[in-house]
Amino acid sequence: MLFNFVYALLLLIASPLVIYRALRHGRYRRGVKQKLLGLSKQQANHLRQSSSQRPLVWMHAVSVGEINVLAALVPRLEQMLPETLIVISTSTDTGYDLACQRFGAERVFFCPLDFSWAVKRTFKNLDPALFVLTELELWPNLIRRSRQAKVPCVVINARLSDRSCQGYCKAKALLGSVFGSLSMVLCQDETSANNFQQCGVPTERLSVTGSLKFDGVTGSRDSESVCSRVDWAGKQNEHIAWLVGSTQPDEEAMALRIYSDLRKRHAGLRLILVPRHPERFDAVANLIEHQGFAVHRRSQQTEMPGGQWSGETVILIDTIGELSHWWGVADLATVGGSFGDRGGQNMLEPASYGCAVTFGPDTRNFKDIANRLIHQQAAIRCQDETELLQTIGQFLNDPPMAGALGKRAQQFVQSQRGASEATMTALRQRLSDTLESPTR
Numbered sequence: 001m002l003f004n005f006v007y008a009l010l011l012l013i014a015s016p017l018v019i020y021r022a023l024r025h026g027r028y029r030r031g032v033k034q035k036l037l038g039l040s041k042q043q044a045n046h047l048r049q050s051s052s053q054r055p056l057v058w059m060h061a062v063s064v065g066e067i068n069v070l071a072a073l074v075p076r077l078e079q080m081l082p083e084t085l086i087v088i089s090t091s092t093d094t095g096y097d098l099a100c101q102r103f104g105a106e107r108v109f110f111c112p113l114d115f116s117w118a119v120k121r122t123f124k125n126l127d128p129a130l131f132v133l134t135e136l137e138l139w140p141n142l143i144r145r146s147r148q149a150k151v152p153c154v155v156i157n158a159r160l161s162d163r164s165c166q167g168y169c170k171a172k173a174l175l176g177s178v179f180g181s182l183s184m185v186l187c188q189d190e191t192s193a194n195n196f197q198q199c200g201v202p203t204e205r206l207s208v209t210g211s212l213k214f215d216g217v218t219g220s221r222d223s224e225s226v227c228s229r230v231d232w233a234g235k236q237n238e239h240i241a242w243l244v245g246s247t248q249p250d251e252e253a254m255a256l257r258i259y260s261d262l263r264k265r266h267a268g269l270r271l272i273l274v275p276r277h278p279e280r281f282d283a284v285a286n287l288i289e290h291q292g293f294a295v296h297r298r299s300q301q302t303e304m305p306g307g308q309w310s311g312e313t314v315i316l317i318d319t320i321g322e323l324s325h326w327w328g329v330a331d332l333a334t335v336g337g338s339f340g341d342r343g344g345q346n347m348l349e350p351a352s353y354g355c356a357v358t359f360g361p362d363t364r365n366f367k368d369i370a371n372r373l374i375h376q377q378a379a380i381r382c383q384d385e386t387e388l389l390q391t392i393g394q395f396l397n398d399p400p401m402a403g404a405l406g407k408r409a410q411q412f413v414q415s416q417r418g419a420s421e422a423t424m425t426a427l428r429q430r431l432s433d434t435l436e437s438p439t440r
Contacts, residue, residue, distance in 0.1 A: 030093055031110030038112040038121030047087045047107055047126065054085045055435060057427075058128040060111055061088065063095035065346060066134040068324060069157055071102045072216035073420055080424050081431065087126070091137075094278060098321040114139040123149045130431050135159050138168070140178045152183035152434055156423050157212040158196065159188050161364055165195035176200040184430055186423055188212075189368045207426065210419035211348075211369065217324070219352030219410060226328035233315055233329060234304035238268045240396060243330035243355075245274040245323050246345035251336045252284050256291045256314070258389045263311050266396045270309055272326060274317040276337060276345070281318035288314045298322065328353045332395050332402065334388065335359040344370065347379065351409035356395050356402035358382050378409035 034043065048056065059074070061067045067090060074086055088103050089111035090096050099108040112118035119142045131146045133155045146153040160168075168175055179200035187193040188211040197203055220226065235241055244255040252273050259271045275284050281299075288295040294313040296304060304313070317326055327333060333350030337343065338360030346366060350357050357379040363370035373379035382388040395402035 030096065034110040035113045036115070036118060038118035039109060039125050040121075041125045043109065044122075044125035044127075047109060048085065049106065051085050054083060055129040055431065056126065057081075057084055057086045057130045057132060057431065058126060059086060059088050059132040059134065060137070061090050061095065061099070061134040062111075062137050063090065063092040064098050064321065066090075067095050067098045067102060069134055069212045069216050073156075073212060073423065074103065076420060077424050077427065080428055084129075084431065094320050101321060112142075114141045116141045116145070119145045123151065129434050130154065130427070132156055132427070138175070138178065140175065143178050143181050147181040147183075150437075152430055153181060154184045154186070154427065154430055155182060156186045156209075156427070157188055157419070158185045158192055160192045160195040160199070161367060162191070162195065163364060165198055168199045172200065184426065186426055188419075191368060207422075209422035209426065210416065212419045212423060213346060213348050213369075214413055214416040215418070215420040217349050217352035217413060219328075219349075219354070219413065221328050221353060223325075223328070225325045229322075229325055229329050232298075232303050233270075233272075234307045234309035235270070235329060236309070239270050239309060240266070240268050240332065241270045241272060241330045242332040242334070242392060243272040243274065243326060243350070244334045245272075245327065245336055245350070246276045247273060247284075247336035248276055248340050248342050249280070251339050252287055253291075254339065254385050254388070255334070256288065256293070258385065258392060259314070260291065261389060262393055262396060265393075267311060269396065270311065270315075272315045272317065272330065274323050274326060274336075278318070278320060281316070285316055285318070288316060324349050327355060330355050331406075332392060333357050334392075337365075338363050339384070339388075347373065348413055351378065351406075352413045354403075354406040354410035356380075356405045357409055358388060358391055360384075360388075373409060373412060376408055376412045378405065378412045380405070 059070060061070050070088065078086060087107045088099050089109050090099050091111050096108060096110060112122050123145050128151055131151050131153045135157050136155050143153055182201055182205065185196050185201050185206050186209045187196065187206060190208055193206045193208050196206055244251065255271065255273060263269045273284060275281060285295050285297060296313050296315050298317045298319050327350040330350065333355035335345050335347045337345040341362060343365035344359060344363035347357055347359055348369060351373060359370065359381060361381065361383050374381060380391050382391050
């Protein structure tokens with residue numbers, strides 16, 4: 001009841017912003033009934049696809065990044081568990097759209113908000129045998145309802161930073177039972193495992209299986225998905241493509257300033273921008289034009305005029321779910337969200353393609369991966385715009401150095417794969433134990 005009151009209060013406080021964004025951008029409108037009330041019996045039956053007797057595994061991925069993690073795992077898990085039905089929930093519009101592309105709309109739904117009545121209704125109607133969280137979204141009612149329904153709650157690819165751990169520990173009296181309700185936590189690294197233990201997860205429920213993100217990146221520049229984008233862009237052998245991806249406000253302007261400077265001395269340099277949030281696509285397009293460049297938007301789906309990618313033209317990827325392929329077009333990669341206070345984004349995808357990878361000072365969301373790449377001399381951290389300008393300039397002046405950096409990055413990613421097998425084995429055993437339990 002306490003959490004319901006807190007959520008209701010927060011919703012009331014945030015309601016003006018929610019209404020504004022719904023009216024202006026269309027955000028929060030979709031699936032609002034599912035989110036507030038939970039899954040109806042009819043919706044649950046639709047997800048079950050007339051397979052009421054098959055054990056159902058409910059896997060939750062909050063948004064695009066987590067959906068991409070599941071995209072590599074779910075097909076293999078289905079091969080291992082052919083009698084099991086897997087359904088996917090997500091929390092955002094972009095996550096929902098990508099999940100429908102990857103898994104089919106017939107088994108994707110919006111996760112209920114963490115109100116007790118919504119999660120209770122969803123568990124009752126869906127009746128899962130296993131509930132799987134990707135990385136971790138700490139929703140107390142959702143996790144507690146899983147325990148009350150005698151449905152094991154497993155966290156895969158679990159990550160818990162030192163900063164988050166400190167915050168949760170301060171509220172341990174309130175949240176300790178939530179962590180204690182987790183049946184199994186499969187962690188990316190030892191740091192996360194130690195932090196989960198401090199927050200209240202018993203040691204015997206913790207395992208370090210590695211990061212699924214290593215297994216979820218292909219890194220093949222010869223794939224059809226990459227080659228078709230190279231053709232669409234009109235990229236030629238003499239071009240050096242610099243992709244700045246998952247950008248936040250101010251990072252696009254920074255990239256455009258650096259590009260304007262460097263292209264005076266490097267005629268082959270080309271720029272691709274990929275903003276993190278769809279509602280900013282138009283604003284970034286206007287920014288590019290304001291800086292004196294032509295903008296070629298991916299959403300137009302028309303190839304570069306004349307098949308020639310001019311240095312006067314900046315490509316804007318204003319579509320959802322394509323970034324993982326566009327990293328394969330790039331020679332140089334800068335991972336956004338890291339030059340402000342957003343904590344950075346996943347740098348494994350550009351590393352897997354052998355890009356020369358750079359990122360900013362704030363990579364707390366991927367602290368372990370960023371540090372390991374730097375330790376392997378497989379990426380470069382730039383403290384500010386000046387250092388990024390110098391580093392990209394150095395790449396352009398010394399292509400062998402950039403190539404060696406990218407090769408080390410690719411080798412590092414390849415050496416870390418294997419988390420999928422450990423995760424699938426653990427999930428299969430947990431599901432088997434659940435189905436054999438007399439209380440089920």
